[in-house]
Each structure stands twice: as structure tokens, then as C-alpha cells.
Amino acid sequence: MKKEILKLRGVKVHFPVQAGVFNRVVGHVLAVDGVDLDIFRGEVLGLAGESGCGKTTLGKAILRLVEPTDGEVKYISQDDDETELTSLEKKDMDPFRKKLQIVFQDPHSSLNPSFTIFGSLQDPLKKFGIKSKEERRKIIGDLLEAVNMRREYMDRYPHEFSGGQRQRIGIVRALCLEPELIVCDEAVSALDVSIQAQVLKLLMQLKKEKNLTYLFITHDLSVTEYLCDRIAVMYLGRIVELCVSEDLYNNTLHPYSEALISAIPVADLDKQTKRIVLEGDVPSPVNPPKGCPFHPRCPKATDICKTEVPTLKKYSTNGNEHYASCHLIDLPEIT
Amino acid sequence: MAKSSLDKKFDQIRKREEEKTFSTKKRSRIVNKFLNNRLAVLGLIIFTIIILASIFAPLLSPYDPMRVDLRSMRQPPSFDHWFGTDSTGRDVFTRVLFGGRVSIFIGLGSAILSAVVGIAVGCYAGYKGGWIDVIALRISEIFMSFPQIILVLLLVSITGQSLFNLMAIFILTGWGGMYRLARARMLSLREEEYVQALRSFGLSTFTICYKHMLPNALSPIMVNITLSTAMFILTEAGLSFLGLGVPLNIPTWGNILNVAQDILILQNYWWMWGPVGIVISVFVLCVNFIGDGLRDSTDPSQQG
Numbered sequence: 001m002k003k004e005i006l007k008l009r010g011v012k013v014h015f016p017v018q019a020g021v022f023n024r025v026v027g028h029v030l031a032v033d034g035v036d037l038d039i040f041r042g043e044v045l046g047l048a049g050e051s052g053c054g055k056t057t058l059g060k061a062i063l064r065l066v067e068p069t070d071g072e073v074k075y076i077s078q079d080d081d082e083t084e085l086t087s088l089e090k091k092d093m094d095p096f097r098k099k100l101q102i103v104f105q106d107p108h109s110s111l112n113p114s115f116t117i118f119g120s121l122q123d124p125l126k127k128f129g130i131k132s133k134e135e136r137r138k139i140i141g142d143l144l145e146a147v148n149m150r151r152e153y154m155d156r157y158p159h160e161f162s163g164g165q166r167q168r169i170g171i172v173r174a175l176c177l178e179p180e181l182i183v184c185d186e187a188v189s190a191l192d193v194s195i196q197a198q199v200l201k202l203l204m205q206l207k208k209e210k211n212l213t214y215l216f217i218t219h220d221l222s223v224t225e226y227l228c229d230r231i232a233v234m235y236l237g238r239i240v241e242l243c244v245s246e247d248l249y250n251n252t253l254h255p256y257s258e259a260l261i262s263a264i265p266v267a268d269l270d271k272q273t274k275r276i277v278l279e280g281d282v283p284s285p286v287n288p289p290k291g292c293p294f295h296p297r298c299p300k301a302t303d304i305c306k307t308e309v310p311t312l313k314k315y316s317t318n319g320n321e322h323y324a325s326c327h328l329i330d331l332p333e334i335t
Numbered sequence: 336m337a338k339s340s341l342d343k344k345f346d347q348i349r350k351r352e353e354e355k356t357f358s359t360k361k362r363s364r365i366v367n368k369f370l371n372n373r374l375a376v377l378g379l380i381i382f383t384i385i386i387l388a389s390i391f392a393p394l395l396s397p398y399d400p401m402r403v404d405l406r407s408m409r410q411p412p413s414f415d416h417w418f419g420t421d422s423t424g425r426d427v428f429t430r431v432l433f434g435g436r437v438s439i440f441i442g443l444g445s446a447i448l449s450a451v452v453g454i455a456v457g458c459y460a461g462y463k464g465g466w467i468d469v470i471a472l473r474i475s476e477i478f479m480s481f482p483q484i485i486l487v488l489l490l491v492s493i494t495g496q497s498l499f500n501l502m503a504i505f506i507l508t509g510w511g512g513m514y515r516l517a518r519a520r521m522l523s524l525r526e527e528e529y530v531q532a533l534r535s536f537g538l539s540t541f542t543i544c545y546k547h548m549l550p551n552a553l554s555p556i557m558v559n560i561t562l563s564t565a566m567f568i569l570t571e572a573g574l575s576f577l578g579l580g581v582p583l584n585i586p587t588w589g590n591i592l593n594v595a596q597d598i599l600i601l602q603n604y605w606w607m608w609g610p611v612g613i614v615i616s617v618f619v620l621c622v623n624f625i626g627d628g629l630r631d632s633t634d635p636s637q638q639g
Binding site for chain 1: 527528529531532533534535536537538542546547550551
């Protein structure tokens with residue numbers, strides 16, 4: 001029986017756009033515009049989409065690094081206690097900060113250059129009640145060994161490490177309070193391919209050992225294919241397709257996902273893939289197009305797409321739940 | 336074949352490694368880097384000498400800086416009076432030493448205090464942003480838009496000349512620059528991912544901005560402190576020269592220079608203003624060297 005760890009309901013993050021002398025608000029960037037998503041305990045949920053579609057903002061909104069404008073983020077503990085996170089006071093948030101952590105994209109800015117590794121990792125531990133220095137050193141040392149690094153490295157400065165090593169230190173930081181969910185925000189995108197594989201393997205191994213749940217944010221669908229149990233595809237701040245990962249590749253429902261998948265490079269010269277090239281750019285999230293937000297670029301768009309906003313509907317492919325928001329799907333909707 | 340100098344160096348390193356003297360040497364990286372900068376070390380040495388000489392002035396000179404001795408007026412430099420004597424027979428060397436106490440105190444004190452104020456406000460406002468930032472920015476603009484000299488004139492005419500008035504004015508007009516520097520650094524630093532990571536742990540604003548972010552913002556501020564120390568010493572000298580700074584009876588470098596207003600002294604008695612002018616320039620130069628050295632050595636991304 002799958003149990004949820006996070007339930008997102010209608011999460012919106014709007015950033016005001018200011019202009020003029022008095023910083024009048026002239027509009028909003030709809031970075032995340034109404035996302036419903038359940039994350040189950042122990043799964044790896046991929047969140048894919050091109051740049052600027054709101055993936056990172058959604059990840060940060062979960063941790064309240066960005067305050068959601070609207071909507072609910074519910075955390076469900078192992079004893080089935082539900083807590084709504086967005087309405088909590090700052091200090092009431094602390095016990096949940098321990099459960100939810102994040103690994104960042106850029107290994108070069110994710111570590112404080114003025115502190116040794118131990119120096120920058122010890123404050124969170126101190127805050128969450130590990131008083132003795134020996135104990136803190138032990139925890140960090142053990143975790144460094146868990147990510148295949150040497151214990152002594154904790155007394156070194158970040159500039160002494162390579163990108164892959166820094167990323168692993170970033171993972172140590174996320175792990176140090178024994179979280180349940182880790183948001184991996186493009187955690188391997190800045191690394192080169194061989195190091196990517198190494199870090200991904202490490203992440204999967206840690207997941208097994210520590211019973212973690214990952215929200216894996218990426219723009220690279222070739223990574224998610226091997227990693228994720230389910231994949232959500234985002235476009236312009238909304239989820240357009242959500243399904244088990246094999247179904248996304250084999251029974252794609254949404255034309256946008258189709259285009260994304262066709263863009264994955266295949267290391268096979270004989271294989272002819274039909275490349276769907278999308279015209280133009282992602283429309284401005286300040287005033288998204290009327291109707292389906294994807295219709296100006298969609299190769300299949302019809303008249304209904306220009307007027308009506310499609311909702312996320314439930315279908316079934318291969319006996320799995322498959323959500324998609326498109327007017328042109330001819331599968332029967334499940335209610 | 337003769338060994339090249341590189342080989343010799345390598346042999347030395349190997350020898351030291353065998354003797355395990357490497358591990359015993361535990362000097363901090365920053366100190367090491369600073370000591371490798373020759374100009375900075377030179378600056379530091381002269382800076383220390385001048386400060387020590389000012390502090391231990393009574394031990395170095397048998398004269399009283401305030402005592403008028405009409406029998407030895409306007410004497411040129413000699414073994415008795417190293418820098419000669421002034422129009423009332425006071426020993427110029429002694430006055431330079433004692434003057435250093437006040438001048439350095441004003442310069443360093445105002446620079447450090449204004450930096451403390453500027454950093455405290457700038458870090459918090461820069462990190463927090465929002466209305467706190469807007470208010471702090473406007474206040475600093477108001478203070479910076481006042482010309483120093485008018486503030487000095489105002490305060491001097493209201494409360495009379497005093498050392499602390501001068502320092503208060505320096506701090507009031509000086510903190511704005513420091514504030515802006517700190518704020519600008521914080522604005523760029525707060526988007527760094529390590530700051531986001533700290534926030535995701537829910538650490539307090541104070542820990543994040545003063546403990547974790549401030550060290551990364553410090554190097555330009557350090558340079559600014561030294562620069563403004565120099566500037567404040569010069570401004571003090573300038574104001575005292577005009578008779579607006581420290582009361583004339585207290586010897587400061589500026590007050591000693593004050594005599595050069597008299598064209599007769601300027602032309603005939605170079606020792607009354609020459610040495611003190613040189614001391615001011617050398618001191619200011621040294622402080623700048625130290626500032627440069629500090630900036631290079633505290634920058635953690637520069638290796639060496």
C-alpha cells in the first residue's frame with residue numbers, strides 16, 4: 001500500500017512584476033500556477049520540463065524557500081498525521097525542515113567558500129540538538145564516508161574539491177539531519193556525464209539504505225528514465241502529464257511530452273527517430289496564452305485548444321494511472 | 336651538472352617533509368598569505384612602529400608636548416630636538432609622537448566604528464530586503480548627502496570643538512559608504528545556493544547573515560576600512576588645519592600642521608611642518624598597503 005508523504009493542492013507561486021516610479025505592480029509572473037501532486041513514500045518522482053517552466057520554484061515552494069502565494073502543501077508523517085506547511089509560523093516549521101531537504105544544482109555556489117566543510121555543516125546539527133562537537137564530527141565523518149569520501153575532508157575548504165566531490169558534499173549536507181524527502185534540484189545537471197552516473201548511483205544507493213523519497217527535478221529526460229518511478233511533466237507552471245515512467249516513454253499522451261522525449265539523444269546510428277521540433281519559445285508566464293497554454297507551439301492544436309483550458313484528467317495505460325491535460329486524447333476518462 | 340635552483344628547492348622541501356616539520360607548522364592560511372605580500376608586511380611594520388612610538392611617547396622623549404620653552408624658540412633640528420622646536424619652543428618630535436595618539440585614534444576609531452554600524456545595518460537590511468532595506472537605504476542617502484564640512488561647522492558652532500564631536504561626525508557621514516558596500520555584497524550573496532541551503536535548515540537570520548555570509552562580504556569592507564582610516568586622518572588634519580577640528584591645545588597631526596598657515600613659517604621653518612607631513616603620508620600609505628594585503632589574503636578563492 002502506497003502512502004503519501006506530501007500532498008500538494010493548488011500550489012501557486014506568483015511573483016509581482018513592478019514597474020514605474022512607485023514600483024506599481026503591473027502584473028504577475030505565474031511561475032507555478034496551480035499544481036496538484038502527490039508524492040508517495042519511498043518513490044522517486046521526476047519533475048521534468050524545459051527551463052523557466054517553474055520546476056525549481058515548485059521545489060523551493062515545498063521547502064518554503066519561496067513562499068507559495070496560494071494552495072496547500074501537506075506533509076503526512078509516518079503515523080499519518082497531516083500538517084499543512086504553508087500556514088505554519090517560521091519556528092513551527094523547524095521539525096519539518098528536518099524531514100525535507102534539498103540538493104542544489106550548482107556545486108560551485110552551494111558551499112560557503114569561507115568555511116571548512118565541517119564549519120558550514122555543523123550549524124544545522126547544532127540547531128537540531130547535537131551539542132557535543134565530537135558527535136557532530138562523527139555524524140559528518142560517517143556521512144562523508146557514506147558518499148565515498150574521506151573523513152578528513154571535513155577540515156578542507158570547498159575550493160579544494162572538484163565539482164563531483166562538492167556535489168557529494170551537498171548530498172551530505174542534505175542527509176545530515178536524516179530527512180525523509182530530498183528535493184534534488186537538477187542535482188546532476190552541472191556535472192559531466194561520467195560523474196553524473198556516479199552521483200546518480202550514489203543517490204540510489206543512499207535511497208535504499210536510508211529509505212528516502214526523492215523529488216527529482218531535471219530538464220534531462222534521459223536521466224529520469226532510469227531513475228524515476230513516476231514522472232511529472234511541467235509546462236508553464238502547470239503539470240501537463242503525470243504517469244509511471246515507462247508509460248511516459250511508451251504511451252505518451254500529451255504532445256508536449258512527446259516533443260520532449262523525441263529530443264532525447266539516442267546512441268544508436270541505425271535507429272531513426274522522428275524528431276518533433278517545437279517552434280518558438282515558452283510563452284511569457286506573465287500573460288500565458290488563452291486556452292491550453294501549449295497551443296501556440298502544439299503541432300496538433302485545434303480550435304478548442306485556443307479557447308478552453310484543459311484540466312488534468314485521469315486515464316489508464318497498461319493498468320496504471322496516467323494523468324494528462326489535453327483535449328485531444330481519445331482514451332476514456334476514469335472518474 | 337649543477338643542480339638548478341628548482342631542484343634545490345625541491346630537495347629542501349623533501350628534507351623538511353622527512354623531518355616532519357611540515358605538520359608542526361600550523362599557521363593559518365590567511366596569515367601565511369599575508370606574510371607573503373612584501374608591501375603589506377612593510378606597511379604593517381611601519382604601521383606598528385608608528386603606533387608603538389605614539390603609545391610609548393613619554394618613554395621616547397624627555398619633553399612635555401605642551402610645555403612652552405621660550406628660550407629655545409624655532410630651533411632647527413639638532414640632537415636635543417630631533418625635529419626642531421616650534422614658535423613657542425615646544426619639541427616638534429614629541430608633539431608628533433603625542434599627536435599620533437589622537438590622530439590615529441580618530442582615524443582608526445571612526446573607521447572601525449562606522450564600519451561596525453554600516454555592516455550591522457547593511458548585512459541585515461541587505462539580506463532581509465523589503466521595507467527595512469528601503470528605509471535604511473534612504474536614511475543612509477540622507478546622511479551621505481550632507482557635506483561633512485557643513486556638519487562640522489554646525490556642530491562646532493553649537494557645541495564647540497571637541498574630539499568626540501569630530502568622531503561622531505565622521506561616523507555619521509562615514510557609515511553610509513560601508514552600509515552600501517555591505518548591502519551590495521549581501522544582495523548578491525543571498526542568492527547563492529549555500530545561503531538557500533542554510534535557510535532550508537531554518538537557521539536564524541542572525542546566524543545566516545552575520546556568521547555565514549559576512550565573512551564572504553568582508554574583503555571589500557576591510558579595504559574600505561583602511562582607506563577610510565587614511566581618509567579620516569587626512570580630514571582630521573585638514574579640519575584641524577582650518578581650526579575646526581580638534582581643539583588647538585591638543586596636539587594632533589593636523590594641529591601641528593596648522594602652523595604652516597603662516598607664510599613666514601612655511602618659507603623659513605620647514606621642520607615645523609615637514610616631518611609631520613611626511614609622517615602623515617607614510618602612515619596613510621602603510622594603512623593602504625595593509626588594506627591591499629588583507630584583501631588578497633582574506634579572499635578564500637585565491638590560493639597560494
